[in-house]
Amino acid sequence: MHEKDHSEALKARIKSPKRASRRMSMLLGAVALGALTTGAMLQSSFDVGPTPAYAQNLSAQVPAATSAGFADVVDHVKPAVVSVRVKVAVEGASAEGFDLRQFGLPEGSPFEKFFRRFGDEGQRPAPRRYGEAQGSGFFISADGYVVTNNHVVEKAREVEIQTDDGKTYSARIVGTDPKTDLALLKVDAEGGFPYVSFARNAPRVGEWVLAVGNPFGLGGTVTAGIVSARGRDIGAGPYDDFLQIDAAVNRGNSGGPTFNAAGEVVGVNTAIASPSGGNVGIAFAIPAETVQKVVAEIKEHGAVRRGYLGVQIQPISKDIAEGLGLDDAKGAIVARVEGGSPAEKAGIKTGDAILAVDGHEVKNARELARDIAGFAPGKSVDVTVWRDGKKREISVTLTKMPGEKTASAETGEEQGGKLGLSLAPASSVDGADKEGVVVVGVEPGSPAEERGLRSGDVIVSVGGKKVETPQDVREAVKELRKEGRKAVLMQVESANGARFVALPIA
Structure with a gap:
């Protein structure tokens, strides 16, 4: 690669592949985390209940890929993939509902606060203006549950889905999780919808995958590629753990599924790296394991509950490990203990190195954040810390994360x-x-x-x-x-x- 080409490539930015433009900045460098105020998802499986006799689990019927390509796989799974169409309010009206322009006053006028605070209580708010956005999604159960991205529906006034055979249904938002950019929708209509299953095992780097979605609003489109990498952190949120794929993914593919060669969902397409807004061969999908945990929580509780430890942490570098007397640069060192937090009450101190949680070895600070919040609030966990040259086991009862919607x-x-x-x-x-x-x-x-x-x-x-x-x-x-x-x-x-x-x- 020429030096100029390399320089241009470095300018690629992470953005959501949604029809309406959305940009997400990549966070670079080490982060001193308040990370355990957030975390990964509660580990539970998604229970869709008994399957009606008329429903079809399309993933269970997929034949093995042949030399003819992926045509048989596509035929079986494509009916479960939908276009998600969203009606959104257009920004522009004043925050309290008054349209100052009707008084001949521009936004930012000195009289703006006056009209907002003392305006006629009987004044009708200015009519809202609405626009449309499109993304993708897929059925995960015969009774109409649909998975998509949070950023597809986060500003939705109305949501409808269009199936592969052209039928349109209204959908309601069951719940969303902005931290993982996932949303669960429900179509309340009679009839068994064709659906697909999540893969039981994570894909290996180099495996074939298929991305199905609604790029640029064109309708059902299929692209193929391989898994390029796993565990990618692109700065999109506190729990980044993306699959990187090279299947062509563009705006409008957001929320669509990535399938393996067996027709099982291995991820949900959510972001692309692109200097132009189009596909350059680098796309990111939320792993199926994460999706299942989040969806199960939303379905049961309407939101994702995350455990809270109450410490700020940072990675353990080689130098820090040597200073602590550790053989390996693994785990996370506690930079601060929040007052009144579960960590403080349990006796965790600044300078402790957290090496494991409930016997699970912690590799780095980000993994610790995901592990801790993977437990439900109220759960007691054993935290292994390194202090004064020796290991200690400290029992901590986690609580609900402060500041979350309660x-x-x-x-x-x-x-x-x-x-x-x-x-x-x-x-x-x-x-x-x-x-x-x-x-x-x-x-x-x-x-x-x-x-x-x-x-x-x-x-x-x-x-x-x-x-x-x-x-x-x-x-x-x-x-x-x-x-x-x-x-x-x-x-x-x-x-x-x-x-x-x-x-x-x-």
Whole structure:
């Protein structure tokens, strides 16, 4: 490779292969991690329940690849791959719903805050503008569960899927996991959908793979290549562990499956390295093992629960290993122990080298992050540390990761629907006051969004009662329902001041 060509290649950036442009920056160099505030996924298998007699597990019917190529494999698995079409709100309206342009005022005008805070309560919000985005996905069960990428649906107002035979269905988002860029959808329609299975074993470097998806909105497209590498960290998130493949993957392939020669899913296509936005032979897929764990958690709990140890760590270099008296540069050294964390309560100290968790040897800091959060909150684990020239076993009871979405303010299925809010105690959110409940998510199209609630707002009281946790909000709503109220009055504080918001609960 010429020096100029090599220089140009180094400019390649990681970006999501989605039709709507999305760029993800590659993180370079060593990172001093607050890594155990995050982690990998709970290790559990995805249970799709009993299979209806009319359903077809397409992966189980795939014949071995022949000299004719992969045509037989494609014939069997392609019906399970779908196009995911998303209606998204276009940015541009002001944050509180007022369109300042109707008053002849540009964005950023000195009067903007005035209109947002003191504008006519009866003013109708400016109409939203909507655009469309497309990605890919695939059925994993006969009853309509579909896997795709989080970045395909994260701003969705509406979601629909189109099958290989041209049929279109509405889909709802069961849950998402931004940290691994995965989402689980559900098509609520009668009939057994053709589906595919996940591979039991990880692919080896050099094995053939097939990528199936909807590149550039063209519809079902198949490309072939090999697994180029495993365990890639591309800086896309805290748990990067990608398969690198050279099968052609482009925008619109996001969320589509990568198959092995047996027709089993070995990964979910999620990113490409490209200076131009097109395929250059380097694509990245989330391994099937990770996908199964995340999907199982979302299906059961609506979100991924991750264990929390509460330490900041850094890799152990050869020099650090020599300074600690370790034979190998493996594991992770504790740079800081968070106050009040499970680690502090268990007796882990700054300077300890963590070598293993529950008997599993830790190779590096990133692996430790994944291992710790692979356990459910409340799990007791044995952490092997190196301190003062000898090994010690320390039992630690993990807790839930602070700052994660802790609950949805659901009124309960038996009570009819939800408010459309995801909440967390203010005390667990960095930068928030210690009182109240912080809005960390607002469902598109929900009553909460329609009435101007935004992420970052703090709910101080509900129905006149102070609230400190999402559970307090749910209980207050339930009580008001029992009293026959048709709306709940919330006292909300934001950067624009305090206000009251009435949400319908009938």
